[in-house]
Amino acid sequence: MTARIIGTGRAVPAEIITNDDLSRIVETNDEWISSRTGIRQRRIAKEETTAGLAAEAARKALEQSGKAPEEIQLVIVATCSSDYFFPNTACLVAKELGIRHAAGFDLSAACTGFLYAMNTAQAYMAAGMYENALIIGVETISKLVDWKDRSTCVLFGDGAGAAVLEAADTGFIGMVQHSDGEKADVLTCRTREMNNLLVSGDPALDYIKMEGQEVFKFAVKKVPECVEELLEKTGVSKEEIRYYILHQANSRIISSVAKRLKVEEDRFPMNVNLYGNTSAASIPILLDEMNRDGKLQKGDKLLLSGFGAGLTWGAALVEW
Numbered sequence: 001m002t003a004r005i006i007g008t009g010r011a012v013p014a015e016i017i018t019n020d021d022l023s024r025i026v027e028t029n030d031e032w033i034s035s036r037t038g039i040r041q042r043r044i045a046k047e048e049t050t051a052g053l054a055a056e057a058a059r060k061a062l063e064q065s066g067k068a069p070e071e072i073q074l075v076i077v078a079t080c081s082s083d084y085f086f087p088n089t090a091c092l093v094a095k096e097l098g099i100r101h102a103a104g105f106d107l108s109a110a111c112t113g114f115l116y117a118m119n120t121a122q123a124y125m126a127a128g129m130y131e132n133a134l135i136i137g138v139e140t141i142s143k144l145v146d147w148k149d150r151s152t153c154v155l156f157g158d159g160a161g162a163a164v165l166e167a168a169d170t171g172f173i174g175m176v177q178h179s180d181g182e183k184a185d186v187l188t189c190r191t192r193e194m195n196n197l198l199v200s201g202d203p204a205l206d207y208i209k210m211e212g213q214e215v216f217k218f219a220v221k222k223v224p225e226c227v228e229e230l231l232e233k234t235g236v237s238k239e240e241i242r243y244y245i246l247h248q249a250n251s252r253i254i255s256s257v258a259k260r261l262k263v264e265e266d267r268f269p270m271n272v273n274l275y276g277n278t279s280a281a282s283i284p285i286l287l288d289e290m291n292r293d294g295k296l297q298k299g300d301k302l303l304l305s306g307f308g309a310g311l312t313w314g315a316a317l318v319e320w
């Protein structure tokens with residue numbers, strides 16, 4: 001038994017912030033941002049919350065899947081920007097949608113989070129433990145961004161994407177997932193300092209810090225490697241893949257991966273220009289756009305690949 005995607009959805013905040021808007025708060029410009037990253041605008045949450053965006057994306061995915069909320073057995077939310085330390089976002093989504101009997105937990109693997117969540121859900125189904133799952137990638141990462149740091153604040157955006165999986169004989173073909181804690185320092189965002197009866201810490205929260213070039217080098221090396229690893233493991237050739245749906249961090253990373261794999265770039269769809277890097281949400285947002293635009297045909301083989309803080313990375317091969 002494996003799992004099949006039977007519905008997708010997405011939700012993004014209403015407010016659009018362009019590169020020109022950012023040039024009024026930090027020393028930057030549209031030319032620098034778009035030529036280095038491909039990003040032209042992003043959505044930033046104002047009224048929207050992590051759980052609210054997640055629930056909206058999930059509601060659309062459920063509607064498309066034809067599943068009623070009370071049928072859902074498992075909810076996994078991938079996020080590193082939840083509204084609360086607890087309860088988890090999965091329970092808040094369940095509350096909002098009327099999902100009453102599902103197991104629900106959040107999973108943290110930064111920009112690789114949705115991929116880890118999908119792999120986890122399908123493993124539960126392959127083990128026969130659940131018949132369906134709602135998986136969500138969501139971020140209001142704008143609250144973790146230092147809006148005075150031009151080297152990071154131009155890169156990120158908020159949003160959510162969701163998918164409903166159902167146990168089936170075909171659908172999920174295979175996956176690989178990896179991490180390397182040795183490189184943990186190149187992309188970080190600390191939580192609270194220790195502050196208790198024994199330690200008097202600084203209660204100030206920290207913001208995202210990134211060694212951009214290290215992350216770039218990591219991504220353009222590890223993504224092609226894990227794609228090749230997955231293709232070899234599943235016996236599927238590069239030519240059989242209809243689309244390579246990569247984490248949308250940066251168009252130069254995606255172009256470089258296409259080049260290294262020697263695959264035409266038009267099989268690497270992109271929407272980073274519209275949303276920036278939405279971390280765990282980027283893959284399911286793009287998947288939903290393609291689905292609703294009618295770009296995916298039954299039987300298409302899709303290779304999804306994510307990479308991010310941890311460092312974490314991985315890939316999954318699914319048949320639509």
Ligand code: ACO
Pocket residue numbers: 027028029032033036037111150151152154155187210211212213215216219249250277279307308309
């Ligand atoms: N506007 C104008 N100038 C800027 C900006 C900005 N927003 N940010 C940095 N600069 C300046 C720097 O200060 C530097 O100036 P200097 O030469 O006078 O010191 C110059 O531009 C070059 O800076 P670099 O950091 O070397 O720029 P680089 O060409 O490496 O591009 C970038 C930076 C776009 C972040 C690149 O490293 C990159 O794409 N990294 C990948 C990281 C990524 O996408 N992370 C996303 C999050 S992680 C993830 O999703 C996995």
